[in-house]
Amino acid sequence: MLAADPGASIASIAAEAGVDRRTVYRRFASREDLLAAIYEARLTAIEKAIEDARLREAPVAVALHRYVENIIAVNRAWPVDLARMLADESVRARRDAAVREVDAFLERATDEGLLRPGLPEGWASALLPDLMHLVSRQRPELSPGQAADVVVDTLLHGLGAS
Numbered sequence: 192m193l194a195a196d197p198g199a200s201i202a203s204i205a206a207e208a209g210v211d212r213r214t215v216y217r218r219f220a221s222r223e224d225l226l227a228a229i230y231e232a233r234l235t236a237i238e239k240a241i242e243d244a245r246l247r248e249a250p251v252a253v254a255l256h257r258y259v260e261n262i263i264a265v266n267r268a269w270p271v272d273l274a275r276m277l278a279d280e281s282v283r284a285r286r287d288a289a290v291r292e293v294d295a296f297l298e299r300a301t302d303e304g305l306l307r308p309g310l311p312e313g314w315a316s317a318l319l320p321d322l323m324h325l326v327s328r329q330r331p332e333l334s335p336g337q338a339a340d341v342v343v344d345t346l347l348h349g350l351g352a353s
Contacts, residue, residue, distance in 0.1 A: 201216065201219075201225065204225070226275075226276075227279070229269065229271055230276045230279060231282075232269060233265065233269035233271060233276070234282060234285050234286060234289075236265045236268065236269060237262070237265055237286070237289050238285070238289060239261075240258065240261030240262050240264070240265050241258065241261075241289055241292055241293065243257065243261055244257040244261055245257070246293065246295075246296035246299075247295075247296070247299075251296075251299060251300045251303050251305045252305060254296065255300060255343055255346075256340075256343050258293070259319075259323055259338075259339040259342045260335045260336050260338070260339035262320075262323050263323055263326060263327050263335045263338045263339060263342070266323060266324060266327035266328075267327050267331070267335070270327075290316070293316070293319075294313075294316050297315045297316055297319070301315075305347070306346075306347070315346070318346065319342075319346060322342045322345055322346060323342055326338040326341055326342055
């Protein structure tokens with residue numbers, strides 16, 4: 192619901208969840224507390240996705256696919272407004288640490304020949320999250336593994352016929 196309407200009220204959220212808004216307020220003192228809990232859960236899921244992908248030690252092709260598959264699952268489970276989420280300084284700091292980990296992996300992928308060198312700096316780092324976000328939202332019928340296949344193939348081979 193918050194992905195579709197980031198300004199949704201506690202009453203609307205409670206109604207969507209099938210509970211009374213007092214039930215929500217017993218757990219969360221304010222809408223901001225609810226959002227903080229959602230952001231915390233999403234960040235924890237992202238950190239676990241990165242850890243499970245073993246970006247530092249797994250073969251790069253395996254780690255890339257595992258990371259993409261994991262993040263697609265996170266995007267689908269926690270579809271929140273990222274701009275709003277990143278307005279919180281502590282959230283942004285944790286997210287930035289995750290981004291640095293992925294950037295280091297993408298550099299490793301380039302060094303090991305999976306990604307071609309010479310692309311504009313940060314290009315893969317900018318493109319990969321957009322591809323994962325796009326497939327998460329536009330192709331819900333694909334399993335996370337199938338969606339990861341599409342993303343990885345697009346990242347590695349582009350859209351050209353050659």
